[in-house]
Amino acid sequence: MNKFLDCDALIVGGGLAGAASALSLADAGFDVILLDAGGATAEDAAEFDGRAYAVALASQRFWAAIGVWDRVAAEAEPMVDILVSDGKVDEGASPLFLHLDHRETDDGVYGYMVEDRHLRPAVLAAMDDHERVEQRAGRVTTVDYGPGRAVASLADGGTIHASVVIACDGRDSPLGAAAGIRRMSRRYQQNGLVCAVGHEEPHHGVAHEMFLPSGPFAILPLRGDRSSLVWTETNAEAARIHALDDDAYLVELHRRFGDFLGEITLEGRRWTYPLHLSLAHEYVKPRLALLGDAAHAVHPIAGQGLNLGVRDAAALAEVLSEAAGRGEDIGGLDVLRRYQNWRRFDSTSFALGMDALNIFFSNDSGPIRLIRDLGMAAVNKAPKLKTVFMKMASGVSGETPKLMRGERL
Numbered sequence: 001m002n003k004f005l006d007c008d009a010l011i012v013g014g015g016l017a018g019a020a021s022a023l024s025l026a027d028a029g030f031d032v033i034l035l036d037a038g039g040a041t042a043e044d045a046a047e048f049d050g051r052a053y054a055v056a057l058a059s060q061r062f063w064a065a066i067g068v069w070d071r072v073a074a075e076a077e078p079m080v081d082i083l084v085s086d087g088k089v090d091e092g093a094s095p096l097f098l099h100l101d102h103r104e105t106d107d108g109v110y111g112y113m114v115e116d117r118h119l120r121p122a123v124l125a126a127m128d129d130h131e132r133v134e135q136r137a138g139r140v141t142t143v144d145y146g147p148g149r150a151v152a153s154l155a156d157g158g159t160i161h162a163s164v165v166i167a168c169d170g171r172d173s174p175l176g177a178a179a180g181i182r183r184m185s186r187r188y189q190q191n192g193l194v195c196a197v198g199h200e201e202p203h204h205g206v207a208h209e210m211f212l213p214s215g216p217f218a219i220l221p222l223r224g225d226r227s228s229l230v231w232t233e234t235n236a237e238a239a240r241i242h243a244l245d246d247d248a249y250l251v252e253l254h255r256r257f258g259d260f261l262g263e264i265t266l267e268g269r270r271w272t273y274p275l276h277l278s279l280a281h282e283y284v285k286p287r288l289a290l291l292g293d294a295a296h297a298v299h300p301i302a303g304q305g306l307n308l309g310v311r312d313a314a315a316l317a318e319v320l321s322e323a324a325g326r327g328e329d330i331g332g333l334d335v336l337r338r339y340q341n342w343r344r345f346d347s348t349s350f351a352l353g354m355d356a357l358n359i360f361f362s363n364d365s366g367p368i369r370l371i372r373d374l375g376m377a378a379v380n381k382a383p384k385l386k387t388v389f390m391k392m393a394s395g396v397s398g399e400t401p402k403l404m405r406g407e408r409l
């Protein structure tokens with residue numbers, strides 16, 4: 001590492017939210033350094049490893065606007081319909097459900113499923129190709145948020161000077177904590193089991209979200225006759241199931257998945273993720289902005305965590321671009337507060353909404369089950385209410401940043 005580097009924006013954390021922020025800021029004309037503790041290219045996995053993301057339509061427009069989508073489009077599977085239902089192990093889905101039908105949208109699609117092995121290398125390559133982005137491996141130890149510049153000291157002894165530091169350092173955000181930003185954190189008593197399966201019958205682009213008593217169980221369409229599963233269980237049950245061999249795991253899976261897609265086989269690796277709710281009280285301090293999971297880690301019930309991070313990146317790039325156009329200091333607190341005002345209420349209310357939904361659905365109480373089944377059936381027949389859910393699924397509700405409408409800055 002050079003002893004001294006200088007840039008407009010230093011992004012700390014090279015996960016997907018950090019990459020989204022780096023590319024959107026660089027496109028807006030800022031010189032960006034992205035620093036990751038693990039080295040941003042370390043996760044360039046070519047093998048299919050079972051992980052995939054639901055990319056909402058508005059996020060797809062964002063990735064297209066910053067030159068990433070062309071690199072993954074051929075590998076993305078459209079989600080044309082979404083079916084939400086209650087269910088029970090060994091019994092399958094209840095007959096009352098909510099159907100978000102592609103024929104009821106203008107766009108004909110709610111989003112796309114993209115495998116991690118395609119999305120991650122695509123963002124890394126886009127950053128490699130961008131003349132305004134410099135990727136580096138390194139760990140920030142301390143940051144001095146001075147009046148004119150922020151000065152980040154690195155573990156290898158180097159320093160980076162920047163007008164603004166963007167913490168994309170994950171759900172505990174050590175950088176945010178060091179700057180005095182407090183957070184509300186809670187570990188869910190649930191783990192997410194993640195894997196992919198092959199099946200005999202085609203999925204026809206339908207995403208299924210089934211609410212089982214121990215938590216949501218999502219079957220999400222991948223390219224070919226394959227689906228990605230995000231399967232929530234209580235911690236003890238998740239540990240037990242994860243420890244099973246593949247055959248026994250498939251038996252458990254089958255009890256929940258059923259046979260509507262014919263015989264299923266495991267593909268790729270199996271993963272288990274502890275689930276957390278983590279909400280930063282503030283998103284900004286002078287010369288510091290929190291973005292992605294660093295600002296808000298949410299339950300994966302609706303597959304929206306990264307979509308929220310992308311929305312942060314798009315909003316921050318728009319705010320900073322407009323501020324720079326007016327000759328303002330992009331690290332100034334008044335500028336950064338515009339980003340916070342745009343994003344904090346939206347993300348916090350979404351996170352708490354998903355938290356409530358998880359509590360409401362993750363139980364086996366007969367009366368509550370009846371209420372939610374009737375509720376889903378009622379929403380299914382109420383066009384205005386249904387539109388709200390359709391917009392949420394597509395990521396086009398609320399004040400949508402330009403990049404998420406497919407416009408350049």
Ligand SMILES: Cc1cc2nc3c(=O)[nH]c(=O)nc-3n(C[C@H](O)[C@H](O)[C@H](O)COP(=O)(O)OP(=O)(O)OC[C@H]3O[C@@H](n4cnc5c(N)ncnc54)[C@H](O)[C@@H]3O)c2cc1C
Pocket residue numbers: 012013014015016017018035036037038052053054055138139140141168169170171174192193194230273275291292293294300303304305306307308309
């Ligand atoms: C089971 C499950 C399923 C999910 N499915 C979906 C989905 O379908 N769609 C969706 O939108 N979202 C989904 N999510 C959420 C999504 O995975 C996360 O929101 C997203 O990956 C967070 O990215 P991030 O870049 O904010 O953080 P991270 O990926 O945690 O990246 C943080 C980075 O910061 C680096 N770092 C930390 N400290 C330092 C330091 N001091 N110096 C340098 N670098 C540092 C780390 O090395 C790391 O690379 C899911 C989550 C789970 C658990």
